[in-house]
Amino acid sequence: MQFVILGLLMIAPMSLYDLHKQFAAGPSLFYSASFGSLQRALRQLIAQGWVTVTDASSSGRRRNLHTPTDEGVEAWRAWMREPLAGAHAETSMLAKVFLLGLLPRGGERAAALGELRRSAAAGLAELRAVADGLDAAQIPDEFAEIFAYQGATLDYGLRSHELALSWLDGLD
Numbered sequence: 001m002q003f004v005i006l007g008l009l010m011i012a013p014m015s016l017y018d019l020h021k022q023f024a025a026g027p028s029l030f031y032s033a034s035f036g037s038l039q040r041a042l043r044q045l046i047a048q049g050w051v052t053v054t055d056a057s058s059s060g061r062r063r064n065l066h067t068p069t070d071e072g073v074e075a076w077r078a079w080m081r082e083p084l085a086g087a088h089a090e091t092s093m094l095a096k097v098f099l100l101g102l103l104p105r106g107g108e109r110a111a112a113l114g115e116l117r118r119s120a121a122a123g124l125a126e127l128r129a130v131a132d133g134l135d136a137a138q139i140p141d142e143f144a145e146i147f148a149y150q151g152a153t154l155d156y157g158l159r160s161h162e163l164a165l166s167w168l169d170g171l172d
Contacts (some may be wrong), residue, residue, distance in 0.1 A: 001033060001041045006050060006068050006076040007099035013054075013065040016042060030094040042066055050075055073120035077103070080112045093120070093164065097171065110172075117168050124161035130154060 008014065008022050016039055016154045033041075045051035050072030056065045068076070080103060084092050093116055103109040130153055139147045 001031065001037065002045055002050075004031060004033075004099070005038065005041055005045065006072050006096050007095075007102055009051065009066055009068045010076065010102050012074060013067040015056075015063050015065055019066070027095065027098060030091055030098070040065075045072065048072075048075075058089045066138070070147065070164065077108070080108075081115055082111055083115055084123070089119065090160070092162070113168065113171060117165065120161055120164045120168060124158065124165060127157045127161060131158060 004023075005019065008019060008027075014022065016035070019038055019042070020033075020035055023031070023038065027033070042051065045066075046053060048071075049069060051066050051068055053064045053066055056063045080096055080099070086092075096112065096116060098122050100109060100112060103112055134151070134154075
């Protein structure tokens with residue numbers, strides 16, 4: 001969540017309230033964030049030195065604006081270049097694509113998109129290797145029904161990775 005927040009703050013400095021509205025208008029399609037989770041993440045970003053806070057109060061109403069530091073922007077850029085990994089790879093891919101327009105056209109954006117493609121292709125290759133290693137004929141009859149549903153989840157993984165690659169190929 002921290003990197004999604006950094007990306008949104010790169011667009012414009014925001015208060016916690018503004019950030020919550022921005023999440024609802026976009027990243028909430030693939031990433032849920034409560035007010036409390038955003039507040040905790042902002043505190044962590046401030047503690048890391050990746051975000052600063054300025055008082056922009058007016059008319060007696062308290063308003064703190066959060067702005068990424070140069071270190072925060074560099075950490076975000078490094079995250080954009082990282083390969084996808086782990087259980088939340090699809091969510092990370094969507095977050096990175098959502099924020100891809102913040103990278104300059106050309107080299108840096110192309111490199112980030114290339115890494116997304118490589119990560120998706122590697123995931124697909126891993127799933128294909130699993131599928132190739134399975135032999136339904138060797139499944140005992142008493143486990144055939146269980147295997148059918150487990151195989152369906154593998155099929156879903158294969159299809160979702162194929163779709164992700166096709167979708168990523170359409171971006172440039």
